[in-house]
Amino acid sequence: MEVIEARDLRKTYRGRAAVGGIDLAVARGEIFALLGPNGAGKTTTVEILAGHRRRDSGDVRVLGADPATAGQGWRARIGIVLQDAADAADLTVAEMVRHVAGFYPRPRRPGEVIELVGLTAKRDSRIRTLSGGQRRRVDVALGIVGRPELLFLDEPTTGFDPEARRRFWDLIRTLAGDGTTILLTTHYLDEAEALADRLAVLAGGRIVAEGTPATLGGRAAADARVSWREHGRTRTEQLADPGDLLRKLVADGIDLRTLTVTRPTLEDTYLNLIGAGR
Ligand SMILES: Nc1ncnc2c1ncn2[C@@H]1O[C@H](COP(=O)(O)OP(=O)(O)OP(=O)(O)O)[C@@H](O)[C@H]1O
Numbered sequence: 001m002e003v004i005e006a007r008d009l010r011k012t013y014r015g016r017a018a019v020g021g022i023d024l025a026v027a028r029g030e031i032f033a034l035l036g037p038n039g040a041g042k043t044t045t046v047e048i049l050a051g052h053r054r055r056d057s058g059d060v061r062v063l064g065a066d067p068a069t070a071g072q073g074w075r076a077r078i079g080i081v082l083q084d085a086a087d088a089a090d091l092t093v094a095e096m097v098r099h100v101a102g103f104y105p106r107p108r109r110p111g112e113v114i115e116l117v118g119l120t121a122k123r124d125s126r127i128r129t130l131s132g133g134q135r136r137r138v139d140v141a142l143g144i145v146g147r148p149e150l151l152f153l154d155e156p157t158t159g160f161d162p163e164a165r166r167r168f169w170d171l172i173r174t175l176a177g178d179g180t181t182i183l184l185t186t187h188y189l190d191e192a193e194a195l196a197d198r199l200a201v202l203a204g205g206r207i208v209a210e211g212t213p214a215t216l217g218g219r220a221a222a223d224a225r226v227s228w229r230e231h232g233r234t235r236t237e238q239l240a241d242p243g244d245l246l247r248k249l250v251a252d253g254i255d256l257r258t259l260t261v262t263r264p265t266l267e268d269t270y271l272n273l274i275g276a277g278r
Contacts, residue, residue, distance in 0.1 A: 001064070003028050003150055003181040004049060009058035011044050018044045020205035021058070026198075031172065031182045033192040036202035037274055042185040043083060043154055045202070049183065050080050050152045063150055076104050079148030081139045081156050093130075094123040097141050104146035117141045118167055133159035140168065144175065151175065153184035157191060169194050189267040201273050209273045217269040229258035 004026040011019040019041045026032045034042045047053035049060065051067035051074075060067060065074050091099065097114055101107035114123050117137040122130060127138055136159050143151060153172075157165045165188075172195055176182055186192055192199050193213045200210040201217075209217045224242045228235055228249060237245060242261055249259065264272075 001028075002026060002061075003030075003063060004032075004183060005059075005061045006045075006049065007059040009045065009048065009060060010056045011041075011048060011053070012056055017205045019048070019055075022202070022205070022207050024049075024200070024207075026181060026183060028181050029176055029179045030197050031176050031184070031195050033196035033199040034183070034185045034202055035187075035189070035192055035199055035270060036185075040202040041205040042202055046152050046154050046183065046185060047082070050078060050082075051075065052080070052082070076146060077149045079143040079146055079151040081143035081151075081153045083154045083158075089128060090126055092124050092126055093119050093138055093141075096127060096138060097145055100142045101145045106147050107145050108147050110145065113141045113145045116144070116171055118164060131159075133161060133164060136160060137164065137168075140171075144171075148180065150181045151183070153182065155185055155187065157186070157188065165191070189265070189270055193266045201270060203274055213266055216266065217273050219264055219266070219269045222264045222269075225260075225262050227258075227260050227262075228254050230254055234258075 002025045004024055006022065006024040008021045008023065009019055010017065010021050022041075022045065034045065036042050044053065048055045049062055049067060051062075051070055054068060062070070063074060063077055093114060094110060097110040101110050111123075114120055117140050119134065119137055119141065122134060127135060130138065136156070140153075140156055143153065157168055160168060169191070172182060172184075184195070196213055198210070198212055199216060200207045202208070211217070214220055223238045223240050225236060225238050226242045226245055239245065246261070250256070
């Protein structure tokens with residue numbers, strides 16, 4: 001059974017469609033990424049699926065229940081890291097994590113969670129004294145402390161330094177490996193590529209493409225771009241199968257240190273899709 005199922009999900013704000021009829025299916029243990037430009041409808045979608053916002057129409061099942069009417073027992077099974085996380089004022093990291101752990105029937109140990117997000121050295125610091133990236137790590141800690149079956153992450157790594165981001169990726173992979181289902185939004189294409197089993201690109205409230213990072217938008221079948229230096233000039237050719245050209249270049253004795261063969265990056269593909277979606 002799918003952990004998240006949505007059919008023809010719609011939400012309008014003052015006559016403007018923020019989500020204009022999307023279908024989603026996410027299986028248990030899957031990491032699913034929602035990509036899309038600012039205002040595409042990602043947060044609205046996540047908030048509806050997490051039971052934080054009412055939809056106008058569409059069929060939605062999340063962990064077997066309708067998020068619009070599901071109760072406390074259902075809420076205890078999900079974890080949420082939203083964009084505008086709560087302001088924790090005067091509590092320390094450890095106090096806050098312990099406090100939130102108290103809402104769940106089977107929480108992780110607060111010390112373990114603080115360690116997982118790399119905040120052990122800051123456990124007794126007041127949250128308001130932390131840097132932006134450190135506060136975001138507290139948000140992630142609060143999202144996972146309840147040992148959720150399903151975790152919603154809305155731009156979770158904004159403000160993370162590169163090391164914290166890699167550490168977060170490892171954490172997400174470990175959680176998914178243990179069977180946690182994860183729906184995340186991100187503007188970092190490398191993050192989507194590193195983490196997502198599948199992803200969907202939203203533009204203007206609609207899904208314009210869906211697939212794996214390797215196949216999205218026909219990426220796997222895209223032409224290769226071959227570039228090399230010859231007679232002091234850079235030459236470039238784009239072609240489906242570069243085999244013959246490469247053999248010829250080798251036979252011609254070109255300087256192989258100048259040779260590159262590339263396919264469109266996920267970012268190239270994404271930008272193409274967004275352009276096409278407008
Ligand atoms: N509470 C609200 N009232 C009115 N309009 C809203 C509200 N929340 C979102 N919108 C509008 O709905 C559209 C989708 O917003 P949403 O926040 O879902 O986009 P997003 O893809 O998450 O963007 P971002 O990448 O900037 O976070 C936008 O045009 C936004 O202005």
